[in-house]
Amino acid sequence: MAKPSPLPLLGTGDKGLRIHDLVKAPANTPWAKARQQSWDASEPATVYTTPEVLADGTPCTAVTVILRTKGCHWWWSSGCTFCGYFNDTRDDVTNEDLHAQWAAAKKKFNHFEEQQMVKVYTSGSLLEDREIPVAFQETVLRDCHDLGKELIVESRCEQLTEAKLAWATAINPSFTVAIGLEAYDDEVLRFHVNKGFSTASWDRAVTNLQAFNLRIKTYLMFKPPFMSEADALDHCVTWIEAVAERSDEISVNPMNIQRGTVIDRLHRHNEYRPPWLWSLVEMIQRVHDVIHPNGGMNGDEDQVSRLIVHPTAGGKIRGSHNCGSCDGEVVAAIERYAVSGSLLEFEGLACTCRTVWQTEVNLERQLPLPLGISKPRRGRVVDALRSP
Numbered sequence: 171m172a173k174p175s176p177l178p179l180l181g182t183g184d185k186g187l188r189i190h191d192l193v194k195a196p197a198n199t200p201w202a203k204a205r206q207q208s209w210d211a212s213e214p215a216t217v218y219t220t221p222e223v224l225a226d227g228t229p230c231t232a233v234t235v236i237l238r239t240k241g242c243h244w245w246w247s248s249g250c251t252f253c254g255y256f257n258d259t260r261d262d263v264t265n266e267d268l269h270a271q272w273a274a275a276k277k278k279f280n281h282f283e284e285q286q287m288v289k290v291y292t293s294g295s296l297l298e299d300r301e302i303p304v305a306f307q308e309t310v311l312r313d314c315h316d317l318g319k320e321l322i323v324e325s326r327c328e329q330l331t332e333a334k335l336a337w338a339t340a341i342n343p344s345f346t347v348a349i350g351l352e353a354y355d356d357e358v359l360r361f362h363v364n365k366g367f368s369t370a371s372w373d374r375a376v377t378n379l380q381a382f383n384l385r386i387k388t389y390l391m392f393k394p395p396f397m398s399e400a401d402a403l404d405h406c407v408t409w410i411e412a413v414a415e416r417s418d419e420i421s422v423n424p425m426n427i428q429r430g431t432v433i434d435r436l437h438r439h440n441e442y443r444p445p446w447l448w449s450l451v452e453m454i455q456r457v458h459d460v461i462h463p464n465g466g467m468n469g470d471e472d473q474v475s476r477l478i479v480h481p482t483a484g485g486k487i488r489g490s491h492n493c494g495s496c497d498g499e500v501v502a503a504i505e506r507y508a509v510s511g512s513l514l515e516f517e518g519l520a521c522t523c524r525t526v527w528q529t530e531v532n533l534e535r536q537l538p539l540p541l542g543i544s545k546p547r548r549g550r551v552v553d554a555l556r557s558p
């Protein structure tokens with residue numbers, strides 16, 4: 171009779187799951203496939219307007235056009251752990267469809283007559299030829315230039331080569347590129363986000379963008395998976411400090427759980443708590459001097475970068491939240507800060523749950539618990555200690 175093997179120190183001895191399979195599985199489920207085929211390929215996913223600020227600080231109205239596309243090429247081969255964009259894509263969208271979507275968006279807002287800024291989002295990268303036909307890239311760049319609109323597009327790093335930017339700026343010499351960097355830390359990019367590029371790749375992209383005088387917007391992710399609240403807070407402060415000088419704008423996205431993603435699975439298992447709103451307040455307070463080295467007395471003129479924190483689904487269980495009773499007030503203060511840049515927005519905010527949050531963060535800095543001690547994490551303590 172075979173001798174029972176001793177309990178392995180790490181894992182059960184079974185073959186480990188590949189993160190690739192975990193990420194891809196939900197996109198191939200019948201409900202996801204049916205949902206993707208239900209979209210009308212000639213209509214944009216959504217078009218809406220919001221108040222914004224132009225590069226020179228002037229308040230304006232921006233129109234956001236979210237196009238129905240084939241999605242992101244990184245998703246096709248792997249994908250980021252929190253990205254639910256695949257829910258909104260269709261893999262058979264053509265050049266004609268995209269032009270029809272763009273025409274519909276322009277028609278809806280009368281050729282963007284009242285909007286000075288146009289954000290074109292593609293659930294991937296506009297300047298990636300495998301995702302978006304070159305003819306359509308050209309249409310967006312040219313139209314926005316001809317209409318005199320400030321254009322913002324999203325892109326991963328690898329598309330932002332000298333050759334591509336030389337081509338793009340010959341059509342539209344001035345636009346903003348928003349990059350989902352998520353973390354300025356190679357370990358986090360690789361093991362927590364599964365981003366598929368490194369900080370060196372972002373450095374190169376930024377050098378190229380600067381050479382072509384293009385504006386840079388950097389997205390950072392607050393609290394990627396497999397990280398405690400205290401680590402998320404401390405790391406995000408470091409990342410903001412690292413990218414501030416090289417970003418015209420930094421947008422911190424507190425994690426919100428999108429359907430069918432790795433983070434969704436962790437959340438359903440009570441193994442992940444979206445960030446506390448109190449952490450976001452502390453993060454802003456800690457980086458304020460980096461963003462406004464002269465105290466912010468001269469408004470926008472003195473700021474190194476513009477810091478925006480927008481807690482999507484703030485106060486909800488799938489977005490960053492506190493105890494439930496103070497959430498609305500804290501979310502409102504965080505959003506006001508993006509406009510005013512003043513720490514006074516946080517004066518007088520108080521709730522009993524702040525003590526709970528502070529204790530949690532203090533303990534996490536002292537105990538060896540890689541995944542943190544957030545209350546909803548109700549899994550086995552042994553599993554938590556192993557950081558599976």
Ligand code: SF4
Nearest residue numbers: 242245249250253294
């Ligand atoms: S690069 Fe962006 S669009 Fe692509 S999988 Fe990652 S988050 Fe999603």
Ligand SMILES: [Zn+2]
Nearest residue numbers: 493496521523
């Ligand atoms: Zn509270």
